[in-house]
Amino acid sequence: MSTTHRIPLHRRIAEALESDIRGGSFAPGARLPAEPELAGRFGVSRGTVRQALGTLRERGVLEAIPGRGSFVTSGRPSRPETRRRVIGVIVPSVAEPYVPDLLGWIEDELHARGYSMLVGSSGSTREQQAGRIARILEEGAAGLIAYPIDYDPDPALFAHLVQSGFPVLLIDRHLVGLAIDSVLPDNLGGAYSAVSHLAELGHRRIGFLSTDNLSTTSVAERLQGYQQALVAHGIPLDDRLIWAEIPLRRRWPREVRAQNEVALIARHVAREQPTAIFTLHDGLASDVLDAAGSLGLRVPDQLAIATFDDDPPASQLSVPLTAVAQPREQLGRQAVSLIVDRIEGRRTEVARIVLPTRLVLRRSSGGQVAFAGESTA
Known part of the structure; x- marks a missing residue:
C-alpha cells in the first residue's frame, strides 16, 4: 500500500x-x-x-x-447519523479577506439542508492540507469542499479520496486530469472583460502582473483571458509585459512582503513602461498603486489598473480599483448543492460549474465608473 x-x-x-x-x-x-x-x-x-x-x-x-x-453487521453499512450530517471545508486561511464571507454562505446553505460545517485551514502547504483533510476524515465527515493549495496541490491525495468513494468538491480551481466535481468563477471570461475594457480605452501596452504559480488553473485561465483579449483587439502579444515572478504570499511578515513586492513591481514598470496593468488579484493591484506612487505616476492618468476578485478593500483604497467581481455567494451555495446531491445519491456524474463574473468600473482604470456587465460563462 x-x-x-x-x-x-x-x-x-x-x-x-x-x-x-x-x-x-x-x-x-x-x-x-x-x-x-x-x-x-x-x-x-x-x-x-x-x-x-x-x-x-x-x-x-x-x-x-x-x-x-x-x-x-446486518443491513447496509453506514456511519452513525450524527456523522453523516457534517461537511468538511478546507480553505487556505481564514485570515484572507474573502474567506469569512465565503464560509458564511457555505454554512448558511449547509444549515438549510440539515448539515453542519467543519473548517480546516491548509496554510497553503501540502503537509498542512493533508493533515487537515485527515482530521476531517477522522471526524467522520460525509464529504469535503476543498480550495486546493497552489504549486503542488497533491492531486494524488484527492484522486485517492474520490477512488475510495468519498465525496469531494473543489472550489476556485480544478486539478488537471482528475474527474472531480468543481465550482469555479469564470476566470478566463472575467480577465477577458477587464483587459478588453483597458484596450477599449485606447491602451496598447497592457501588462499582466501575477504571482509565480502559473500551474494553478485559475491563474493560467486569467492569463489566457488576458492574451485572448489582446488578440481580439489587434494588440500584439509581448512577453516582456507578462510578469509572473512574484512569489506566492506565505507567512513571512506582511510589511516586509509588501515592501519587497512594491520595489519589484516599480522596477518592472519603470523598465517596460506599460500604460495599463491587469493584475491577478486585488492585493497585487494595491501594490501597483504603491509602486506607481513611488515612481511619481498618476493613476489612472499615467497608469491604468484593473484587477480580479473585488474583495471589500478594492473599493476602499486611495484610488478605488476597477475589478472583476467574483460570485462568492453563488460559488459557496452551488458547492453545497452539488456535494449534498452527491452524498444523498441524487447525482453520480461529475460536474464542473463555471459561474459568470462581472466587471465593476472604478477610478483606477479611468473609464466611466459603473457596473459594466457579466462574463458569458
Missing part, C-alpha cells in the same frame, strides 16, 4: 475494507479474516489493522464478538 498519502494508514485500510464489504466481498454476518491475515495482506502491523477494525466498528460496519473475531 502506498505511503505517499498523508491520510493515516489505518484510515486507508478501513476505507479499503469497507469498499470490499460494500462491493459484496463479505456478506452481512460474514467473518473477516483474522488480524494476522489482514496484516499480511496490507503489509502493516497487527496494531494498525486493529485500529482500522476499530474505525469500522465505530461506523457500525463491523461488530466484534469476543473469542470469535470481527463480523459484518
Whole structure:
C-alpha cells in the first residue's frame, strides 16, 4: 500500500475494507479474516489493522464478538447519523479577506439542508492540507469542499479520496486530469472583460502582473483571458509585459512582503513602461498603486489598473480599483448543492460549474465608473 498519502494508514485500510464489504466481498454476518491475515495482506502491523477494525466498528460496519473475531453487521453499512450530517471545508486561511464571507454562505446553505460545517485551514502547504483533510476524515465527515493549495496541490491525495468513494468538491480551481466535481468563477471570461475594457480605452501596452504559480488553473485561465483579449483587439502579444515572478504570499511578515513586492513591481514598470496593468488579484493591484506612487505616476492618468476578485478593500483604497467581481455567494451555495446531491445519491456524474463574473468600473482604470456587465460563462 502506498505511503505517499498523508491520510493515516489505518484510515486507508478501513476505507479499503469497507469498499470490499460494500462491493459484496463479505456478506452481512460474514467473518473477516483474522488480524494476522489482514496484516499480511496490507503489509502493516497487527496494531494498525486493529485500529482500522476499530474505525469500522465505530461506523457500525463491523461488530466484534469476543473469542470469535470481527463480523459484518446486518443491513447496509453506514456511519452513525450524527456523522453523516457534517461537511468538511478546507480553505487556505481564514485570515484572507474573502474567506469569512465565503464560509458564511457555505454554512448558511449547509444549515438549510440539515448539515453542519467543519473548517480546516491548509496554510497553503501540502503537509498542512493533508493533515487537515485527515482530521476531517477522522471526524467522520460525509464529504469535503476543498480550495486546493497552489504549486503542488497533491492531486494524488484527492484522486485517492474520490477512488475510495468519498465525496469531494473543489472550489476556485480544478486539478488537471482528475474527474472531480468543481465550482469555479469564470476566470478566463472575467480577465477577458477587464483587459478588453483597458484596450477599449485606447491602451496598447497592457501588462499582466501575477504571482509565480502559473500551474494553478485559475491563474493560467486569467492569463489566457488576458492574451485572448489582446488578440481580439489587434494588440500584439509581448512577453516582456507578462510578469509572473512574484512569489506566492506565505507567512513571512506582511510589511516586509509588501515592501519587497512594491520595489519589484516599480522596477518592472519603470523598465517596460506599460500604460495599463491587469493584475491577478486585488492585493497585487494595491501594490501597483504603491509602486506607481513611488515612481511619481498618476493613476489612472499615467497608469491604468484593473484587477480580479473585488474583495471589500478594492473599493476602499486611495484610488478605488476597477475589478472583476467574483460570485462568492453563488460559488459557496452551488458547492453545497452539488456535494449534498452527491452524498444523498441524487447525482453520480461529475460536474464542473463555471459561474459568470462581472466587471465593476472604478477610478483606477479611468473609464466611466459603473457596473459594466457579466462574463458569458
